[in-house]
Amino acid sequence: MIKSVDMQISDLPNELNRLFSEGYGVVCMYATEAGSMPRSIQTVLRKTDCIIHITTPLNSDEYPSMSTWMPSLLPYEREMQEMNGLIPKGLTNYGPQKIMWKYNDGYPLQKNELPKERIEVPIPGNNIIGEGVFEIPVGPVHAGIIEPGHFRFSVAGEPIIKVTAHLGFTYRGIEKLLETTILKDNTRIIERISGDTAVANSLAYAHAIEGDVEVPYRAQLLRVIFSELERIQCHFGDISGMARDTGFTVPAATCTGLREKILRLNEMIGGHRFLMGTIVPGGVRKDISDNSLKAIEKRMLKIDFDLEDLMRMLDNSTLFTDRAETTGIVTKEVAEELRALGPTARASGIKTDIRKERPYDAYKKLGMRLYTADKGDVRSRLTVKAGEIVESVSLINQCLDKMEKGELKADVKMKDGFNLGLVEAPRGELMHAVNVVNGNIWRYKIKDPSFINWLVLERALPGNIVPDFPLINKSFNLSYSGNDL
């Protein structure tokens, strides 16, 4: 249920303050450009399954900054400043967020043609000066096989004092592309926002386009199976990374093997190793045969055993425990303050999961347990992720039990107005919001959970030593391309 409210900009801070004290948290805040609809700030707030959507028309480029008293709004204000040219009055803390340059007279999301001339924005330093304090620049090309991002570590000896992540190297202008694209179906671009969460992204897109249309039951079950398979392969990748970064190669190699098995299963049932092209607005694209269902069942049976062995190996290793425990702690206060998402938040003791709070598709009819931990360190995130694999297996098995023959696709038509797709991606709450005017997409906003969790990572690092950075980074497993778009 989405409650839409119109509000003047002068009332917005007070209203947000009231809603935050009632327990609402911000899902996303973004700006729409003038044209078919007035220039405005759109705010989406959520408290369990209640969603409030506030539209605030704007008359000038300036508005009072709210992140000064509500830190969870900071990334959105920085993004609006950069992408839409809106200036938050009173905010001084912004550097390059997604783009490493700026236009003389314009901004990347403006509706008329973009100006050609651009000025490079130098990456700012951390400005921490003192005896024995060094600044280590890292990236954008890293030693491992990961995406590009630039980090500035301020260190005094080994311990980190401050880290700033400067991302935006994979900025491809997807939001702009989705506004201007002439294709009928945007699913292909949506799937390539972040390759390893292709299903979650296309599912959020499908929900945003569908609105209230009821998807056939078989399609709902298949959607859950695809989402959970993706979650399993993503989490196996994380566990493997964590084990490898502590130098514990046997479980790491096992995990990559298990991930490969899931990827091959994906290829068998969906025709693609990352299940791209399986979900379309209105349902799923292709049915999967009974043989494939049997293959899934067989694989799920084995995963439980494999995971148990793997976790026993990690639990009994003092080498691993020494590195993982009390490393990269995200306290509950920090997680609540920045509104951390996904396994990161659950490892700090926050019970948040869209599958449980605002169930979509077949999740309404499935039972699931929420895995949480309370320490907020690398070990907690590992146990939460391992627990989620077990839960995913159980969800898939429930779906297989309930599977029945039936339709695969309902007819959908894009409705005018505001529509929202909210799903639980492997990394956390993923939102796609679309403003449709006269059947055309006027503004498409994607909020990947990584966009918030990068800030949480910056808060988790100080006090740890530099060699622990890869381990902590891997335990968060954030997407660079999902953040940059």
Place this chain on the structure above:
Amino acid sequence: MYKKSINNLISDTKPCESYDVMSERVLKMPMADETCDKCGKCVKACSGHAIFIDEYWSIDLGKCIFCRDCYDLCKHITPITAPNYVLKREDLIFSVSKHPELINPKLSEKKTKILKRSVSIRELDTGSCNACETEINAMDNKYYDMERFGLKIVPSPRHADVLLVTGPMTKNMLVASKKTYAATPDDKLIIACGTCAISGGLFVKGDVVGEGINDTLPVDLYIIGCPPSPNRIIISMIDALGLRHK
């Protein structure tokens, strides 16, 4: 405890796949048959704008994202085996009259002279969606185990013989990519891995430089796929660099 755990985990004997097993799993590409009436429906539906019709029904595999939409649309379009890689960008265009020849061409002697039987690879992401990265990471797992063919990922471009480039070359990555290229010792090979790197893919109208990375870096080898599966990346490198016969 460990022994039992390890025994349980390594349950399948010899998961490592040989060259022949790996080369059996091929990529399928769409191709129209001779009875195609050139109605143009597939051209409009193609997300990557890969299909075009001039004299014959033609497809540019550098732009194809292998979404399989065209198969559902038209009964004239059927899957055929696609090549793993090509050496020139223009070799990626196939038509009804020019089906792919699966001959696995070798790079010239001059280019592969410095490589003996070991190849050090540096991966360079120029804005990909991390599916290619996941696949390149998977080349290291127990099924593919690329090190037995002499392929090795190195942490710095200074150690590398080969730059394996993914992504459509975003404007933000341009400077860093050029610097990485300059930092790699000479007689280097540049491999464009995946549709984005070959032609810019779906992001060609976005915030990227040119059409694919060959507008910025001199590409020697194009590996087809979106993303290319690990076995085909390995096979392409073995074949093109001639690692088997050295």
